[in-house]
Amino acid sequence: MSEHHHQRKGAFPDLYVGANYHPHDSDPEQWEHDISLMSAAGLTVVRLGHLAWDSYEPEDGRFHFEWFDRVMDLMHGAGIGVILDIAIRPAPLWLHRKHPSIDITDSSGNRLHANTRYMVDVGDPAYREHALRFTDKLTLRYADHPALLAFGIDNEPGDGPYSYSESVRSRFIGWLRKKYGNAEELNRSWAGQRWSRRIGDFEEIGLPRSGSIEGAPERVLDFRRFVSDEINECMLSVMGRAEQNAPGALLTTNAWYYKEDGRYFDYAEIAYTGRMSRGGMGFYPGYSLVNNEGIYEALLGLARIQFENETPFWCTEFTTMTAVPGSVRKSAYASLLLGNQMVCGWTWQSMHGGEEQYLQGMVDWDGEPNRKYEEYRQIAEEFATIGEFGFPYRPQAQIALAYSFDSQLASASFPEKHDQQLQTCFNAVLERNLDQRVVDLSRSELDYKILVIPGAALIDEASAANIRRFVADGGTAIMTSYSAVVDANGQVFGTARPGLLADVFGIRLGGYQETALLNELTSGRMAGNSLDISLGEALIRTETPRFDEVHLRGATATASIAGLDREYPAVTVNEFGKGRAIYLALPARRALFDAVLDPEIKRSHIRPAVSVPSGVLARQIDETHILYVNLDGADKPITPCGPARSILHGRDYPNGFTLAPFDADFVEISGPITT
Numbered sequence: 001m002s003e004h005h006h007q008r009k010g011a012f013p014d015l016y017v018g019a020n021y022h023p024h025d026s027d028p029e030q031w032e033h034d035i036s037l038m039s040a041a042g043l044t045v046v047r048l049g050h051l052a053w054d055s056y057e058p059e060d061g062r063f064h065f066e067w068f069d070r071v072m073d074l075m076h077g078a079g080i081g082v083i084l085d086i087a088i089r090p091a092p093l094w095l096h097r098k099h100p101s102i103d104i105t106d107s108s109g110n111r112l113h114a115n116t117r118y119m120v121d122v123g124d125p126a127y128r129e130h131a132l133r134f135t136d137k138l139t140l141r142y143a144d145h146p147a148l149l150a151f152g153i154d155n156e157p158g159d160g161p162y163s164y165s166e167s168v169r170s171r172f173i174g175w176l177r178k179k180y181g182n183a184e185e186l187n188r189s190w191a192g193q194r195w196s197r198r199i200g201d202f203e204e205i206g207l208p209r210s211g212s213i214e215g216a217p218e219r220v221l222d223f224r225r226f227v228s229d230e231i232n233e234c235m236l237s238v239m240g241r242a243e244q245n246a247p248g249a250l251l252t253t254n255a256w257y258y259k260e261d262g263r264y265f266d267y268a269e270i271a272y273t274g275r276m277s278r279g280g281m282g283f284y285p286g287y288s289l290v291n292n293e294g295i296y297e298a299l300l301g302l303a304r305i306q307f308e309n310e311t312p313f314w315c316t317e318f319t320t321m322t323a324v325p326g327s328v329r330k331s332a333y334a335s336l337l338l339g340n341q342m343v344c345g346w347t348w349q350s351m352h353g354g355e356e357q358y359l360q361g362m363v364d365w366d367g368e369p370n371r372k373y374e375e376y377r378q379i380a381e382e383f384a385t386i387g388e389f390g391f392p393y394r395p396q397a398q399i400a401l402a403y404s405f406d407s408q409l410a411s412a413s414f415p416e417k418h419d420q421q422l423q424t425c426f427n428a429v430l431e432r433n434l435d436q437r438v439v440d441l442s443r444s445e446l447d448y449k450i451l452v453i454p455g456a457a458l459i460d461e462a463s464a465a466n467i468r469r470f471v472a473d474g475g476t477a478i479m480t481s482y483s484a485v486v487d488a489n490g491q492v493f494g495t496a497r498p499g500l501l502a503d504v505f506g507i508r509l510g511g512y513q514e515t516a517l518l519n520e521l522t523s524g525r526m527a528g529n530s531l532d533i534s535l536g537e538a539l540i541r542t543e544t545p546r547f548d549e550v551h552l553r554g555a556t557a558t559a560s561i562a563g564l565d566r567e568y569p570a571v572t573v574n575e576f577g578k579g580r581a582i583y584l585a586l587p588a589r590r591a592l593f594d595a596v597l598d599p600e601i602k603r604s605h606i607r608p609a610v611s612v613p614s615g616v617l618a619r620q621i622d623e624t625h626i627l628y629v630n631l632d633g634a635d636k637p638i639t640p641c642g643p644a645r646s647i648l649h650g651r652d653y654p655n656g657f658t659l660a661p662f663d664a665d666f667v668e669i670s671g672p673i674t675t
Contacts, residue, residue: 014387015341017380018045018080019348019362020317023071024055026349030367031074034348037369039078042380046075047316047344050085050155050254051117053134054092063137072147081149083252083316083344086138086238088131088154090117099126105165107209116355118160118262123171123230128237135241143246150250150278151242152316153235158257158264162227164207173202175226189489190218221409221490228265228405239275252278254316255305258408258419266405268440271307279306282317282346285331289324289662292631295334300426302338304403304438312341312392320345320361320372326662328375332383333629333664337619341392343383345376386647386666390622395435398606400448401425402441402456410457410490414482415545416587421454421480424588428597433608433618446470449604450597453479454588460488464500471504472577476600479505480584480593481512481548496553498583505581506555506574512546518564526563533570533592535559540591548585555583559592571596612638616659624669633661643670 019038023031038046048071049056057063075082096103096114102124104112112119120127142148180186183199192198194216199205208215208223239251253276257267270276281301286294306313315335319328332343347361362373403422411418422438429436429452439446441456441463451470456463456479464484471477484498493499497509519526526532529543535558547561550569559571570592574581582600586592609620615632625647630636639656644667646653659665 013044013384014391015383016045017343017376017383018043019345021046021048021348023048024052025352028070031071033367035074035078038080041373041377042384043080045081045083045149045342045344047083047085047152049087050152051087051090053087056138057092057134060094060098065141072142072145076147082147083150083152084142084148085152085155086135086242088134088238089120090114091120091127095130101167102127104161104163107164108211121163121165121168122234124167128234132237132241135238136245139242139245143249148249150252151246153239153251153253155254156256157231157235158259159262162263164209169207172207172223172226173205176205177202191491218490224409227263231263231265232269235270250277252280252314252316254280254282256282268307268443271309272440272443274309277311278314279309280314280316281305283315283331283335284319287321287323287327289327289330290633295331296427296430297423299334299338299430300423302335302340308437308439308444310394313339314342315340316344317346318343320347322360325371325375329379330662332379334617336391336393336627337617337629339393339395343379382648389625389647393619393621397435397437398449399429399434399436400439400446400451401436402451402453403438404440404456406458407456410486411455411482418455418457421588424590425452425454425593428590428594433610433612434606441466449475449606450600451475451477453477453483455480455482457482457485458490459484459499461500467501468504471579471581474578476580476604478582478596480588481586504576505583506553507572507583508551508553510549510551512548514546515544521565522563532562533559534562535595540595542589542591544586544589550585625666627666628659629664630659630662635660640667640669644668
């Protein structure tokens with residue numbers, strides 16, 4: 001049963017507020033008590049079933065769903081929609097015992113007991129067989145249940161350790177045979193001549209890690225691509241079974257794919273299929289009301305899960321714990337500005353057992369509601385009030401930010417990684433109240449005016465061709481240092497850099513310079529990583545451990561690094577085709593990036609739909625409604641374009657209003673909005 005069917009019945013709203021709930025932790029009497037509290041708070045959705053495979057299949061082939069039928073029926077009776085996770089990880093212990101090959105083997109060859117979650121080799125054929133059998137049973141049983149809102153596909157698929165078992169090595173060899181065909185091609189791509197590591201036969205291939213020793217970057221890159229492919233294959237196969245067994249059911253997830261110390265993988269492959277009908281994530285901005293760094297990071301997380309999908313987004317987990325009063329509400333409203341439709345608190349219960357037994361939810365350990373329950377009740381009431389007025393918001397981006405799995409891996413050798421530069425650039429666009437999209441260069445059609453390429457270290461031929469076409473057709477590309485350094489094999493380009501794009505940007509990059517060393521020549525005027533950059537009449541001081549030595553090959557230098565042994569180009573502009581290619585010889589730094597971005601925004605005729613003071617995020621939701629969110633601890637004067645009325649607070653604003661610290665407001669303008 002699809003969401004649209006539910007909506008025709010009037011059962012579910014335009015904005016969802018709910019909780020993650022764990023009925024397998026309590027008894028039926030507690031279920032009824034909890035659900036009554038959920039209803040009293042106005043919650044409209046629960047997420048159930050995650051991490052609970054053996055609650056449905058306690059023994060191999062013996063499925064026990066009757067207890068859960070009752071839970072689903074109770075939720076339906078209360079008018080609460082259910083996101084039902086297909087909990088294919090962690091695997092039950094009986095499955096580990098039956099098929100030890102699914103156990104994780106560490107890089108020293110030790111097979112590990114499944115002492116915590118996600119300790120599963122998802123590429124193992126026996127695991128896949130049982131995971132799909134479980135998917136079949138669960139989806140067939142609940143496909144037509146009236147409480148079902150969506151199926152959740154796995155949970156945090158980028159979390160958990162890699163396995164280095166002999167089974168993994170065998171599958172990796174098969175993957176390499178398919179990719180390279182013969183040892184000669186493999187050696188060429190892996191630089192096999194280096195350090196006497198030439199492959200004579202595919203059976204000589206080992207996994208690129210032995211204990212704490214990691215191998216050459218080309219081998220590591222291919223191994224991570226192989227693991228990524230196996231994760232994607234597993235998730236897509238589960239999605240396929242759900243689509244087959246429950247046609248029309250929505251699919252969502254908690255796609256934490258970018259965990260650096262976990263199984264970080266290329267989720268763009270799934271995102272660009274369009275089959276994940278609601279992108280989903282755990283939105284964890286931290287617990288502070290004052291510090292906005294966590295909100296910015298969480299909003300970028302949303303953007304790099306959503307990519308270019310235009311469907312609504314679901315925050316299938318949302319913070320509780322010790323969040324300062326008002327901070328959850330502030331974060332909830334901020335998430336709406338990027339197209340979020342759901343705030344689903346993690347978690348309802350304060351946990352009693354296991355690794356999360358001290359995690360605090362909306363009700364305390366004795367089941368009594370606490371202040372977070374009251375805050376979610378407030379959010380639910382307010383979202384019910386504003387939801388019908390154009391939500392969820394549909395971003396209309398004219399600025400794209402490039403992000404790629406390969407570049408994140410390739411940037412590991414640099415002082416800062418690809419996603420750190422991405423965050424800097426994302427923040428700059430966000431603070432200008434402009435919509436933006438995170439895009440995959442090899443998959444996107446790049447239908448934007450400005451493309452930012454922040455430290456995209458690995459550029460393959462497809463990505464380079466896409467950038468070339470984008471600029472030639474009239475777009476503006478802004479590329480920062482550490483971009484286009486290595487080719488598709490992870491090897492530094494032997495041709496002029498930026499690789500495959502030197503003519504587009506009209507430059508040739510030599511080596512990099514280390515700032516602290518060159519500052520030895522400034523007679524103490526500058527020290528450490530400080531740099532002065534001359535841009536027009538402005539002098540910008542910033543810091544970076546490195547910068548590129550840029551040689552002009554048709555481009556014009558519009559800014560230079562001053563006061564060193566000589567002037568070094570810091571910003572270059574090249575006219576290419578109908579467009580412009582701009583190169584920053586530094587990694588993304590706000591002082592310089594902002595100074596470059598603003599004139600390009602003006603040149604491209606990009607304007608925010610709403611003008612607001614610094615520290616306020618705002619979006620025009622439809623022709624007559626605006627959402628404002630104050631991220632700061634100071635009053636902000638707001639002047640809408642005409643008399644307004646607060647839908648949220650029920651007040652008239654004939655001449656503007658003051659937005660209180662950390663507050664939100666949703667106003668209706670008398671007549672169409674003009675900028």
